[in-house]
Amino acid sequence: MGTKGKQIVELDVAELIAELNRAYADEWLAAYAYNYMGQVVTGRPAAKQLAALLLDTSKDELEHQQELAERIVSLGGKPVADVSKLVETSNDGYPTPPANEKDFEAIVRKVIEAERGAIEVYNRLCARTEGKDPISHCLVVHILGEEVEHEDEFESLLS
Numbered sequence: 001m002g003t004k005g006k007q008i009v010e011l012d013v014a015e016l017i018a019e020l021n022r023a024y025a026d027e028w029l030a031a032y033a034y035n036y037m038g039q040v041v042t043g044r045p046a047a048k049q050l051a052a053l054l055l056d057t058s059k060d061e062l063e064h065q066q067e068l069a070e071r072i073v074s075l076g077g078k079p080v081a082d083v084s085k086l087v088e089t090s091n092d093g094y095p096t097p098p099a100n101e102k103d104f105e106a107i108v109r110k111v112i113e114a115e116r117g118a119i120e121v122y123n124r125l126c127a128r129t130e131g132k133d134p135i136s137h138c139l140v141v142h143i144l145g146e147e148v149e150h151e152d153e154f155e156s157l158l159s
């Protein structure tokens with residue numbers, strides 16, 4: 001980012017980078033867990049539909065980590081380089097898949113819990129960046145909108 005681009009950020013940039021990095025780690029962990037659950041879920045006829053939704057949502061989370069990485073780099077930071085540091089860097093830890101891959105409901109509940117955590121994280125980031133860093137703000141509003149959709153999609157599987 002150039003001189004003026006940096007000047008307009010009215011936030012502690014190191015702190016903002018650290019917060020974006022925590023969200024970046026959450027996204028990788030969610031993408032991995034959703035992808036994994038999408039690969040192993042079996043059991044009911046509905047498991048095929050759940051697998052497809054998990055794999056599709058995993059792609060959204062991968063897109064989020066990429067968008068966050070771009071913003072972190074443009075702010076002069078570096079995304080987490082060491083994959084073994086993702087859990088400790090994250091806000092919410094690893095959304096560990098339920099041991100029973102036939103437990104449709106436990107899988108859906110695990111995703112809903114992770115999505116609610118993400119909504120809290122991005123809602124906080126929206127408030128922090130509003131009027132202070134329009135580019136990061138736009139990004140976190142966009143991601144928040146998708147996390148809200150994810151929660152809704154998985155909640156509707158339970159009803």
Ligand SMILES: [Fe+2]
Pocket residue numbers: 027060061064118143147
């Ligand atoms: Fe996400």
Ligand SMILES: [Fe+2]
Pocket residue numbers: 057061115118146147150
């Ligand atoms: Fe999500």
